[in-house]
Amino acid sequence: MASSRRLRALITNDDGIDSPGLWALAAAVRDAGLEVVVAAPHVDSSGVAASVLSVRDDDGVRVHPRTVPGLDDVPAFAVEGHPAYIVYAAGRGWLDPAPDVVVSGINLGANVGRSVLHSGTVGAALTASLQGWYGLAVSLDTGWVPPEAPHWEAATALVPQVLDLLLARDPGTVLSLNTPDVDAGALRELREAELAEFGNAQVVVEHREGDAHGTLVSSLRDMTEEPAADSDIALLAAGHPTLTELRPVTGVPGVLGRVAASNGRGAARSA
Structure with a gap:
């Protein structure tokens, strides 16, 4: 990635x-030294x-130019499409130059466990991987009823x-970052977490x-079941921000060999 240009x-x-979480994340990524463009669902x-x-x-x-509060110099667009569509379009000719990294969030609510499969925040980051880019999903553990003033700074820090x-x-x-909804100074150490x-x-x-x-x-x-101590849910509950590497969809070779081996074991047991 060595280059004279900034990563985008x-x-x-x-x-x-x-979403104010989107605005806070864009500012944090810009302040980290990257060139930033914002594109999110309308x-x-x-x-x-x-x-x-x-x-x-x-x-x-349709794409609607917008201005992100506090980031007047950052190109921003409201897109009439889902987040993964936006990422896909960015790599198929819409954005020039295309991004090097997709940062998605800050989501209101944690994205934890294997149910991250259903998250649009995570879906955007995984779609970035399919384009050959880095992906980062960022989520704030605000609970089911978001507070009036979420601690975005807990994630941006x-x-x-x-x-x-x-x-x-x-x-x-692709990495997924979840942080407790607390003052940044109250965060415990960052921990790697299992889903x-x-x-x-x-x-x-x-x-x-009711109707027909x-x-x-x-x-x-x-x-009702207690989560494993090294899981993202348990660590978040204990006050730790968590980091988990996610894998995009990939094939697993050897399925026919496993079927043949399984049939062979079944035949041996019935003999």
């Missing part, structure tokens, strides 16, 4: 262009994972350190009768 960062999120797009859905008409997907860790790795590396088995809550869906087809009603239930 695309800042996006799934909470939408009007409306909240939480929970869309790596969807590349966009709002299309005869003229394509760690951005320079985590960017250094990320950029020391190979391009395509919990699922997440910090379980979604339960009930089918209720009924209605699906979702609700949240706390997990």
Whole structure:
């Protein structure tokens, strides 16, 4: 990555262009020395994972120039599409030059456990990896009801350190940073974390009768099982910001060999 030019960062999120967490993250990445461009969904797009859905008409997907508060000199756009679509478009001719790193967040709410699969914040970072870029997802553990004044600084204080860790790795590396919603001075040490088995809550869906087809009603239930001590959920609860490396979708070779071996063992047991 040695070059006379500054690395370029695309800042996006799934909470939408009007999220103060996005603005705080863009400022932190710029202050860390990277060239910054902001492009985020025009409306909240939480929970869309790596969807590349966009709002299309005869003229394509609309892009609206915006000004990020406090960053008047930073190019910014509200895009009528999901965060992964924005990242995908950036690598297919929209942004020139294309970014070197995608930084996604700061998400209102932690992205923890294997349920990060469903996160639009994480989906954007993983899509960056598919383009051969670095990806960083940043989330603040605000709970299910966000506070009036989230501690964005708890996350932005760690951005320079985590960017250094990320950029020391190979391009395509994706990291997920979660921080407690506390004063930056109250943070405990940054810890590497395993993904919990699922997440910090379980979604339960009930089918209720009503109209001709009924209605699906979702609700949240706390997990009853204690998370492992080295999991992201447990470490966050103990006051630690957590860092986890994520892998994008990849194939696992040898499936036919495993099937043959399994059939052989089954035949031996029945003989």
